[in-house]
Amino acid sequence: MKELDLEKLKYPIGKFIAPEIFSAEYLSEKIKEIETLPERLVKETIHLTEEQLDTPYRPEGWTVRQVIHHCAESHMHCFIRIKWALTENNPVIKAYDEVLWSELNDSLTMPIQPTLELLKGLHFRLGYLMKNLSESDLEKTFIHPSDNSENKLKKIIGMYAWHGNHHLAHITALKNYKNWR
Numbered sequence: 001m002k003e004l005d006l007e008k009l010k011y012p013i014g015k016f017i018a019p020e021i022f023s024a025e026y027l028s029e030k031i032k033e034i035e036t037l038p039e040r041l042v043k044e045t046i047h048l049t050e051e052q053l054d055t056p057y058r059p060e061g062w063t064v065r066q067v068i069h070h071c072a073e074s075h076m077h078c079f080i081r082i083k084w085a086l087t088e089n090n091p092v093i094k095a096y097d098e099v100l101w102s103e104l105n106d107s108l109t110m111p112i113q114p115t116l117e118l119l120k121g122l123h124f125r126l127g128y129l130m131k132n133l134s135e136s137d138l139e140k141t142f143i144h145p146s147d148n149s150e151n152k153l154k155k156i157i158g159m160y161a162w163h164g165n166h167h168l169a170h171i172t173a174l175k176n177y178k179n180w181r
Contacts, residue, residue, distance in 0.1 A: 009058035012169035016162040022138070022154040027130075030161035035127035037164040038119040041068060044171050045112060052180060053112060057170040062102055064174065067167050069107040070098060072115045072122065078160045079126055085142040085153055092143045130157055 019026055045053070045068065053065040062070065077096065084091045101107060138154040151159075174180075 006058065009061070009170075009173070011166070012173045013162070013166055016159050016166075018155050018158055022158070027138070027154060027157055030157045031127055031130045033161040033165060034130065034157070035123055037071070037168065038116060038123050040168055041071070041119065041171075042116050044168065044175065045116070048180070052178075055174065055178070057174040061170075063108075064171055065110075065112055066102045066107050067170055068112045069110065069115050070102055071164060071167050072118050073101055074098065074163060075119070075122055075126065075160060078156065079122060079129070081142055081151075082126075082129060082153060082156065085140045086137060090141050090143060090150065092145055095145050126160075 045064065048064060054063045056063050057067065073096075077093075081093050084093060133153060139152055141150045141152050143150055
């Protein structure tokens with residue numbers, strides 16, 4: 001059996017690094033990545049068996065099923081956070097315990113198809129909203145209570161594009177490791 005590099009398994013595309021400059025080209029590319037995540041997830045997961053969906057992508061990691069449900073939950077939070085930032089002055093958002101959410105029955109046992117459908121609509125809305133942000137909107141912020149960090153919407157676009165790609169890479173790396181076709 002191949003030796004496992006846990007750090008590479010945790011971060012198959014590396015950790016998110018915000019650019020120094022959020023150019024229009026960068027933002028457009030990241031929005032396109034967000035818009036296409038659902039179809040890329042479908043392509044990689046639609047033919048997986050129940051056993052494969054219930055396989056963790058790394059030791060002590062989430063299963064493929066949990067990863068898919070987590071993406072929807074996290075990206076719903078993204079949508080709400082953007083809406084708060086657009087309608088309130090630097091709001092403090094509500095954090096959630098993603099580990100506890102991932103241990104709930106729906107994340108552990110629910111079929112992935114409804115979540116993939118949810119992601120299609122959600123990511124259409126995220127892309128539409130993001131493509132229509134003005135320069136001043138991109139500078140709007142919210143506060144994350146875990147570390148009191150201020151997050152600009154332009155950074156959130158890059159962060160959530162990375163987040164989707166990060167979890168998609170968990171799935172594709174597992175498929176490659178297990179030689180699932």
